[in-house]
Amino acid sequence: MTGTGRVSILMYHQVGQFAPMREHRSTYCDHRNFAAQMAWLHRLRYAVLRLDEAIAGLRGERPLPPRAVVLTFDDGYENFCEYAWPVLAQYGFPAMVYLLADRLGQPAAWFAADGRATPPLMSASRVRELHRAGVDFGSHGLSHQRLAQIDPDVARQEVSDSRHRLEAVLGAPVRHFCYPYGSYDETVVNMVAEAGYVSATTCDRAAAYPGQDLLRLPRKAISFGDNLAGYAWKLHMKNQPRGVGC
């Protein structure tokens, strides 16, 4: 069976209250904008799918509904609980949150390289609490490394060990991966396949279509500067022309 339609996999990072910034804008979303975006998806009857549901459509196992969207959240910030999940729960929208298995309950230490304050990441108990409430979790590795640029043996551990550790935290299978910084190459994709993941998301900015390589899923980054018109435009566009990058 050949599938039809397409799905926009949206990429969020932090949702909360932030001072306006010039850099890293695609990794922040003001909580009021987020609430407006979710209300807009609801009002226009977008089909907000779990990642597993979207993958069934991309595999051609079932039709993708019109206006199909998946909401993904990278890194597992604690502010997801305060600002994103209550809004998602209000509409019954599912979410995929990608966690760093070695960093649960710790600050996002990699922010320090840019001189930024390090926001807290969810603890293991918080992850379990949200999992019981219906949030889906995937792996973002152990410690937020550029997998295509580091020693392959270390990269393999990031990919494989993170899955096992998160499965121990959740008591459930972890089947989805997300490349930190969107850093991947053929070798890294093979590692993800060997570790048994069903899908992996990138920072390549486009909609996903049936037949898409599930270990190279494109996404659309939602930026701090997006108003509702910009948001609607990103959902509509086949490709997001600002290219690759998180």
Ligand SMILES: [Zn+2]
């Ligand atoms: Zn990340």
